Amino acid sequence: MAFRDGPFDNLKVPLIWTSALVALALVVASVLLLLSDQRAGRTDAEGLTVRDTFEAGAGPVNGIFAAPVRWVGQASDYVRGYFFAVSENRRLRAEIAELQAVRDANIALTNVNRQYEALLGIRTEPPVSAVHARSISEARGPFVNARLLDVGSSRGVRVGNPVINEHGLVGRIVGTSGGVSRMLLLTDVASRTPVLIDRSDARAVLAGDGSGNPRLEYVRGEDSVREGDRVLTSGDGGGFPRGLPIGVVARGIDGTWRVKLFSDRGAIDFVRVLLFEDFSQLVDAEALNAPPLAALETAPPPDPRTAAAIADAQARRDARAQAQAGAQASAPASSAASTSPASASQPEPQP
Incomplete structure (x- = not known):
């Protein structure tokens, strides 16, 4: 319903x-x-x-x-x-x-x-002027172990200048233009760097062969190289300042001594080009050629009492020298006088 x-x-x-x-x-x-x-x-x-x-x-x-x-x-x-x-x-x-x-x-x-x-x-001893640069390209072909930097001769860069990064030595400049320069790495076959072993002070040559770890050649001395030794630039030849860090020694697969580079710890993007040509630019040539008594000539005058003592000593030396000269002059005269009567008393030889 x-x-x-x-x-x-x-x-x-x-x-x-x-x-x-x-x-x-x-x-x-x-x-x-x-x-x-x-x-x-x-x-x-x-x-x-x-x-x-x-x-x-x-x-x-x-x-x-x-x-x-x-x-x-x-x-x-x-x-x-x-x-x-x-x-x-x-x-x-x-x-x-x-x-x-x-x-x-x-x-x-x-x-x-x-x-x-x-x-x-990074500081060098003695200080060396440097310019900062950036790696703008990575070369190919026969220049695979070279880099182009965005600084050149307009900034004072010259052929042979060392190049370092935050870890150590990277290479050297082999070509420059107005605003660009070419850097040859330590691993290139054309790279030869005089080095020393920090522990033994032994000398050697770091030779690149295209691999990541260059060889140590011409090592002299017995037990002069061990694994783990630090390798520095020796400065021999005047091409590099002494003491730039390079790497540590390691034994290669082929039995040769090789160096693990410090610069391989990071990308080589930012570097410093040391404006170093030879050791003459690290010292003042006028300071080296200065007379030995130049410092005494510019010294302040001595104390009056010291000057009087020096003059008194000089007068005594002069008096002593005059007395010795008088004694030497009187000695020949007395010897001549003593020999003259004896010579007169001697008879003349008969013919």
């Missing part, structure tokens, strides 16, 4: 009565709210105020009516957060991409600064 066929099918409620009942319910609710706000001083037998009694009864009802409102608010927050999360995710992705580029740039700058600091920390 349908609802319209029930006993309430013909029941009709007037609209006026419905409105009146709703209004009455609202008035009652308003009165109850007003009563709840009143702070009556009366108390019943249990000591509860009117407001407390009303709140105790209306609390569960308010919780029931407030639950749907909370659910709707939570649902709206979830929907709003979901749609905002999409745009927020896109923004964060773009920001991460930008920060990754900044991070990569910072890492590169940190590496460059570390190499520059290491280069600036």
